[in-house]
Amino acid sequence: xxxxxxxxxxxxxxxxxxxxxxxGDFIIRLIVMLIGDLLFPMITLLIYQSGASFPGWxxxxxxxxxxxxxxxxxxxxxxxxxMVYNILNKVREGTFDLMLIKPCSILYFSVVSxxxxxxxxxxxxxxxxxxxxxxxxQIGISLISWMNFLVLFAFSILVLLSFTLIMSGTLFKWVxxxxxxEIFNAISTFSLYPNTIYSKAFQNLISYIIPIAMIAFYPAAxxxxxxxxxxxxxxxxxxxxxxISRAFWYMMLKNYTSAGG
Amino acid sequence: MIHVKDLxxxxxxxxxxxxxxxxxxxxxxxxxxxVDAVKGISFDIAKGELIGFxxxxxxxxxxxxxMLTGVLHPTSGEVEIMGYTPWQDRKKYVANxxxxxxxxxxxxxxIPPIDAFYMxxxxxxxxxxxxxxxxxxxxxxxxxxxxxxxPTRQLSLGQRMxxxxxxxxxxNPDIVFLDEPTIGLDVIAKExxxxxxxxxxxxxxxxxxxxxxxGDIEHLARRVIFINNGEIIFxxxxxxxxxxxxxxxxxxxxxDNKMEQLSIPGIDYKKIISNQEFEIELDNSAIKLxxxxxxxxxxxxxxDMNIQELPIESAxxxxxxxx
Numbered sequence: 001x002x003x004x005x006x007x008x009x010x011x012x013x014x015x016x017x018x019x020x021x022x023x024g025d026f027i028i029r030l031i032v033m034l035i036g037d038l039l040f041p042m043i044t045l046l047i048y049q050s051g052a053s054f055p056g057w058x059x060x061x062x063x064x065x066x067x068x069x070x071x072x073x074x075x076x077x078x079x080x081x082x083m084v085y086n087i088l089n090k091v092r093e094g095t096f097d098l099m100l101i102k103p104c105s106i107l108y109f110s111v112v113s114x115x116x117x118x119x120x121x122x123x124x125x126x127x128x129x130x131x132x133x134x135x136x137x138q139i140g141i142s143l144i145s146w147m148n149f150l151v152l153f154a155f156s157i158l159v160l161l162s163f164t165l166i167m168s169g170t171l172f173k174w175v176x177x178x179x180x181x182e183i184f185n186a187i188s189t190f191s192l193y194p195n196t197i198y199s200k201a202f203q204n205l206i207s208y209i210i211p212i213a214m215i216a217f218y219p220a221a222x223x224x225x226x227x228x229x230x231x232x233x234x235x236x237x238x239x240x241x242x243x244i245s246r247a248f249w250y251m252m253l254k255n256y257t258s259a260g261g
Numbered sequence: 262m263i264h265v266k267d268l269x270x271x272x273x274x275x276x277x278x279x280x281x282x283x284x285x286x287x288x289x290x291x292x293x294x295x296v297d298a299v300k301g302i303s304f305d306i307a308k309g310e311l312i313g314f315x316x317x318x319x320x321x322x323x324x325x326x327x328m329l330t331g332v333l334h335p336t337s338g339e340v341e342i343m344g345y346t347p348w349q350d351r352k353k354y355v356a357n358x359x360x361x362x363x364x365x366x367x368x369x370x371x372i373p374p375i376d377a378f379y380m381x382x383x384x385x386x387x388x389x390x391x392x393x394x395x396x397x398x399x400x401x402x403x404x405x406x407x408x409x410x411x412p413t414r415q416l417s418l419g420q421r422m423x424x425x426x427x428x429x430x431x432x433n434p435d436i437v438f439l440d441e442p443t444i445g446l447d448v449i450a451k452e453x454x455x456x457x458x459x460x461x462x463x464x465x466x467x468x469x470x471x472x473x474x475x476g477d478i479e480h481l482a483r484r485v486i487f488i489n490n491g492e493i494i495f496x497x498x499x500x501x502x503x504x505x506x507x508x509x510x511x512x513x514x515x516x517d518n519k520m521e522q523l524s525i526p527g528i529d530y531k532k533i534i535s536n537q538e539f540e541i542e543l544d545n546s547a548i549k550l551x552x553x554x555x556x557x558x559x560x561x562x563x564x565d566m567n568i569q570e571l572p573i574e575s576a577x578x579x580x581x582x583x584x
Contacts, residue, residue, distance in 0.1 A: 003386050010383035014369055014376055021371035021412065095365050100332045102384050103356035109384075254334065257272060 007104055011112030019117055026118060034121035037073065040192050041066050041129055057194045060133040061224055066192050067129035068223075069216035072153065074123025076160040082114035084180060087168040092176045096256060107249060110168070134223075141223055148222035152214065152231070155238045159214045162238075162245035163188070169245070169252035191215035211238045262436070262467060263306035263329070268338035270299040270324050270491075298324040300491035301338065308435070311458070311468045313482030313499075315475075317581055321491040322471045323440060329469070330360055330438055343435060356385060359434035363441035366421065367428045368413045374424035375409040378431060385432035392431065399427045403457060419450030426457060436467045443474050455480050475573045487580050495580055502576045508545035511569045512553075514538070517562030528553070537561070542571070 019026050041063055048059040073081075087110060090096040102109055134141070167180040191212045195203050206212040211234050218234060221227045275291040299321040306312055316322050327333040329340060331347030331354055340347055345354035361367075368377045382392045400406055403423040408416060416424065422442065429437060439458070443451045451474075458481055462468055470482060478485060478499070485502055487495035495502060511531070519536045527547025532540035543553055550568070557563055 003383075006383040006386070010380045014372060014380050017376060018369055018371045093365075097327065097330075097332045097362070098360075098365055098367050100351070101330055101355045101358070101360050103352050104384055105352070257333070 003104075004108065007109070008112050011109075012115045015113070015115035016117055029118045030121045033119060034125050037070050037122045037125055040069075040189075054194050054197050056196055058137075060136040061220075062194065063129055064133040064137070064223065065194060065216050065220040067126045067133055068153070068156070068220040069188075069192055070122045070126025070129065072126075072156045072160060072215055072219075074120055074126050076157050076164075077119035077122065078116055080111045080114065080161055080164050081119065082116035083110045084164060084168045084171070086110065086114040087171050088176065088178060088180075091171050091256065100256075106253065107165075107246070137224075139224070141225075145223055145225055148227065149219050152219040152222050152235075155211075155235055156215050156219050158238055158242050159211050162242045165242075165245040165249040169249035172252040173255040187212060188215060191217055193217075195221075207234045208237050211241055214238050262308040262310075262343060263304075263469075264339070264341045265305070265329070266303045266339040267301045268299055268303070268325065268328060268340060269297070269301050269336045270321075270328060270333065271336045272296045272298055297491050299328070299335070302488065302491070302493045304486060304493065304496055306467065306469070308467055309462070309465050311462045311481055311483055312470065313478040313485045314469055314471045314488065315473075315478060315485060315577070316488040318473075320488045322488055325488065326438055326440055326469070326471055330358065331355055356432065357435050359429035359432070359437040361422075361425050361429045361437065361439050361442045363422070363439075363444035366413075366425060368421060368424055370414050371412060373410050373412055374405075374416075374421075374428070377413070377424075377428060378409070381428055381431050387432055391433075395431055395433060396427070399430060402460065403427065403453065419446050419453070422446060422450065422454060423457075426454065430461065430466075434466065436469070437461070439468060439470045439472070441472050441474070442470070443472065443477055451476065475577060479573050487577075489580070499573065502580075503570060503573070505576060505579065509571050509575075510543045510545065510550065511571050511575075512541045512543055513565075513567040513569075514541060514557065514563070515565040516557065516560075517564050520557075520561035523556070523560075525556070537564075542575075 044059065044062050044066060047053065048062075053059075054062055087096065090099065099106060099109055099113070163184050167184060170180055171177060187210070190198070190202075190206055191214075195207065195213050195217045198206070203213070207214075207230055214234055218227065218231050221231075272295070274294045274296060276287065276294055302321075302325065314322055314326070324333065328335045329342065329347060331351040334348045342354065343357055345357075347354050367381075368374050369380075378396060381387075387395075400409060403426065405420065405423050405427070408420050409424060409427075413421060413424070426442075442458075443454055446454065455477065458468060458470070462481075468481075470477060472478065482499060484498055485495065486493055487502075495505075516537045521536075522530060522533070525548060527544040529542040529544070530539060531542050534540070543550065554563065554566075
């Protein structure tokens with residue numbers, strides 16, 4: 001465990017030092033990503049200002065869901081989402097070999113060596129919107145609701161990790177497929193809006209088969225006291241989803257053939 | 262220390278066609294090709310050996326090296342290195358090996374090598390005092406005290422390669438795999454690297470060296486494994502490799518007077534610089550060296566003569582010819 005922490009700290013330090021080598025580029029990327037992430041809350045604002053709405057949900061409730069999405073992204077992306085890009089490049093160039101000759105878990109090392117601080121902008125953006133939404137909602141949130149939120153938020157991170165494993169895993173076989181990001185971007189959009197606006201069948205799909213609703217909807221619903229009993233099944237699905245994606249990653253790793261020498 | 266038996270690796274690839282129509286067809290129906298990169302090779306390496314692992318491009322050298330380092334799973338065969346099967350006991354096994362890939366850097370482009378060394382310290386779980394001692398020793402040996410604090414991107418290729426060696430040896434590995442470690446280096450840098458390898462080998466480190474630079478082989482390797490088309494076609498000492506060529510000498514000759522080319526069996530003109538200066542390959546089994554000297558003295562007189570063993574290139578060319 002101490003060894004794992006040492007590797008983590010060392011990996012983070014190196015990644016930070018690398019990114020800070022180009023400070024101007026780092027700051028611009030941070031801002032661009034934050035602007036990109038604010039797009040959905042802005043659209044939501046426009047929808048409500050034009051008089052339209054998501055049935056059964058007020059503006060601040062929807063903003064709360066989107067804030068949770070940004071916070072989840074702001075935590076998970078710096079820590080592990082970078083591994084998709086990292087593996088994409090390393091597999092294409094054959095330099096993934098260098099990771100395989102290190103005496104630690106290859107999955108753990110892939111995660112640690114991909115730390116990317118520039119995604120942290122989403123976290124601060126998300127926290128700001130969360131505070132704004134809660135202030136306007138003017139609802140008392142109990143300690144139990146906050147605890148439910150934290151537990152479900154942990155599963156949100158687990159779902160995002162699972163997606164990262166699936167995306168990066170495919171790159172061992174379908175080398176250089178830079179479109180994998182788009183799969184996630186397209187799918188995760190469904191978690192930005194209240195579950196109830198979708199058809200019943202689709203709600204079941206994103207809750208009990210591919211647990212996208214866990215990314216933002218369920219944790220936000222915990223704060224709003226709007227959880228339904230289906231969340232328990234969704235938690236089990238999240239665990240299964242993670243185990244399957246982890247097994248998938250290792251299975252795909254066996255397809256790694258390196259590059260010619 | 263290293264035991265390899267009947268090691269095979271077959272790659273599956275798809276034929277995509279060369280023209281537009283064939284490429285279009287290949288989207289719907291592809292023909293599968295199976296390429297036998299390594300065809301059942303066997304060898305043993307003892308502790309402290311320095312092996313030159315050579316062969317033409319695409320011969321299967323890198324694939325073998327990748328299987329020995331645990332990077333690739335073989336299709337079949339056995340490998341036992343220090344009691345480990347590389348691809349099965351990867352984590353434990355790689356803690357005892359080092360690797361330098363001439364074309365793949367372990368350093369991190371934007372930060373100084375010293376920071377990358379500290380990252381390896383964490384990964385290999387090297388105790389503080391042991392790390393400092395090894396690092397200082399290696400840094401001194403390679404004379405890079407100041408360089409390791411500069412960002413890697415500011416270092417020359419030779420300087421980077423020295424740091425790559427430090428990176429690979431900080432954890433005191435028993436075996437080091439080198440894949441073209443002197444590629445692109447100037448003569449001075451090559452010599453430094455070769456001296457370093459030699460020194461480490463004297464201290465008991467086993468090296469397996471893959472290279473196209475025959476200078477590396479001549480300077481370092483005592484034993485050569487030549488692989489071609491996935492098969493080992495030679496595994497013995499350099500001296501034995503030279504003997505395969507027969508009893509031949511390479512002679513650089515300058516004569517007193519002008520001399521026509523001799524058409525005597527056993528004399529093969531390799532280079533004619535002028536009609537008084539020649540480079541000749543002499544086959545001792547066809548003409549004795551003393552007879553050759555006598556003939557030259559009679560015909561034109563010897564001004565200068567340099568007799569050498571055949572260069573290793575000649576031996577390698579013979580092996581290449583066995584494709």
